[in-house]
Amino acid sequence: EDECGLPFQGRAGDLLNGLLKAAGLSRDKVYITNPVRCRPPDNRAPSNKEIKACSVYTPGEIEKVNPKYVILMGATALKAILGEKGITEKHGSVIKRGKITYLPTFHPAAALHDPKRLGPLQEDFKKFGRLIAGKPEKKTPLNLVEITSRKTFDACLKDIRSSEIASFD
Numbered sequence: 001e002d003e004c005g006l007p008f009q010g011r012a013g014d015l016l017n018g019l020l021k022a023a024g025l026s027r028d029k030v031y032i033t034n035p036v037r038c039r040p041p042d043n044r045a046p047s048n049k050e051i052k053a054c055s056v057y058t059p060g061e062i063e064k065v066n067p068k069y070v071i072l073m074g075a076t077a078l079k080a081i082l083g084e085k086g087i088t089e090k091h092g093s094v095i096k097r098g099k100i101t102y103l104p105t106f107h108p109a110a111a112l113h114d115p116k117r118l119g120p121l122q123e124d125f126k127k128f129g130r131l132i133a134g135k136p137e138k139k140t141p142l143n144l145v146e147i148t149s150r151k152t153f154d155a156c157l158k159d160i161r162s163s164e165i166a167s168f169d
Helices: 010-022 048-054 058-065 075-082 108-113 115-133 150-161
Strands: 069-073 095-097 100-105
Touching: 010 108, 010 115, 048 075, 058 075, 069 075, 069 115, 075 100, 100 115, 108 115
Parallel strands: 069 100
Antiparallel strands: 095 100
């Protein structure tokens, strides 16, 4: 990236190209930028001071491009653009601000370093593609069960073991 002056080169760029393709998008049809224009030493996460220093460029860039949809890749983009933290909690959520719809997700490089993030990253990009295409979001019906006995607990446990997705509260 530093040598050629273009964002998302190398392995992260290859992954991004595949994610875009799976979302029905082509890299030459999307605008890609970085909210922090220079790479911090040792490729560490940018500090708040560094994010703030570069934030003077981003609003003008967004205004010039005038997007309807923006996918925010990584915690730095989420913090720089929306001023929010918590990429793990917010990834995949649709956030409307003014005329722009945002969808935060993990950074492709994060998925290369932590393979557990790859599946959610892929799902977020597919969701982004459906969002842009105006297709309704797939909703998984909830099966809520109040556990009031050991028998109910055992039945739920058996059900959970056979499911792909489970949630506890």
